[in-house]
Amino acid sequence: MNVDLAVLGAGPAGLAAAWRAASQGHSVAVLERADAVGGMAASFTVDGVRVDHGSHRLHPSIDRRILGDLHELLGDDLQRRQRNGRLRVAGRWVGFPLRPAELARSLPPGMIAKVARDAAGAPLRRDGNPSHYAAALRAGLGPTLYEALYGPYAVKLWGLPGEQIDPEQARRRVTADTPVKIAKRMLRVRRGTGQGRVFYYPRRGFGQIVEALADAAVAAGASLRCDTEVTGIDTGDDRVELTTAGGERxxxxxxxxxxxxPILGRITTPAPDEAALESTARLEFRSMVLVYLTHGGARPWTRFDAHYLPQPGTPITRISEPANYRDSSRDPHDRTVLCAEIPCDAGDSLWSSSDEELAELVSEAVTGCDLPPLRTAGVHVRRLRHVYPIYRTGYRDHLAGVDAWADTLPRVTTFGRLGLFAHDNTHHALAMAYDAVAALRGHAARGDSFDTESWHAARRRFANHVVED
Ligand SMILES: Cc1cc2nc3c(=O)[nH]c(=O)nc-3n(C[C@H](O)[C@H](O)[C@H](O)COP(=O)(O)OP(=O)(O)OC[C@H]3O[C@@H](n4cnc5c(N)ncnc54)[C@H](O)[C@@H]3O)c2cc1C
Incomplete structure (x- = not known):
């Protein structure tokens, strides 16, 4: 196959790029290792219910132009929904996003007093140069909220205590990192106008977004190949030559x-030099086991979309009920499917647990958190190897080394959540794709160049992405 542009990976980033580039007249081939499109943002069906890879929402901070394109592709199926989650804190449930009156009603008075004391002392704790995630958040939010929520959640999400996590993680992941910002956010939520309160979600699951992008890419002329793992990349003098696991070129x-x-580093020729290769090996990803339990009782199981579980005692970080994210007549009424997210390391005991053991873990968490009883009528498990980049202290040097190597590769551009080792949301991955295509000048095959200057400017913008929960 001979194309202007090859795209590795059919997640939101790859598919949006393929669609945009094909629409501009480039010949495009998308090569995807999995048997279906969508990457982490895909949906699939369990017992007649469309489910996602954990709780997925399209955040309203998405670029207006991209949202407009998605509205055109999805029409009325792209619904605007109110968030309705719950957070387990101090052994009680509080609504999430947080609401001041409910917080005051639900939390133990002793804890509220401590949080208030921490808030009053925030100016004294100011730390302009925190050395780790724990220091950044203890200074901003105060020790009470850190010990109750952010510290234990970090251990579950990334497998590390906050003291071993780079402070960049706090900047990228915790939008409301001071009492003032939390208060502002709560007020926005109360007024009902706030970004934190609504989200977009398609009628047929989050994956309907990537499916629509894939259809649009193919309609614009792109060739889309699933079950096609790329195992070799040769950046020769004037073309990039790819080899697949099936031996195609x-x-x-x-x-x-x-x-x-890191996989790009391992399969590309010329290979990174020794120092960059060493850095490649030091970039770590957290994996995730997703446990889908069919509840054989009436839907909904609860009226909430997601239950957040920061507390130690269960490895589960969140239990969501996908059908509650949308309004769809196709969702059955006599059953519902729940999805439990369990971050872990590929190969560890959680990763290797049997379906029955994982279902038991979910049942225990449900019982231990005062959630309604489950009538388990089926278990389905998925394992994702590359989920969260781990920002262990020191990762920045390793990332800079690999990034500098990747930047030297002629005619190769890496982006997307995994391609830039970032925690980014889907709307960030889509924005990267739009910027990458904007940097494609004319037909690459005819010798026209990629606009590296505008791409570097875009990369600087991506550094300001902050992940929405
Ligand atoms: C539990 C969880 C919850 C999330 N919640 C949200 C949310 O609420 N809102 C939100 O916006 N985002 C959310 N996200 C993030 C969202 O899923 C990602 O931002 C998005 O999927 C990133 O898109 P991408 O295209 O960059 O990467 P991916 O979706 O990871 O796609 C990369 C693709 O590359 C393919 N690939 C890998 N190696 C090869 C190879 N050698 N050859 C060919 N193909 C290959 C993979 O199979 C994959 O399909 C969540 C993610 C997780 C895990």
């Missing part, structure tokens, strides 16, 4: 890669 004028950055 693809020759491209330009390559967009959205696969994990």
């Amino acid at each position: 693809v020759s491209a004028g330009q390559l967009f890669s959205t696969i994990p950055l």
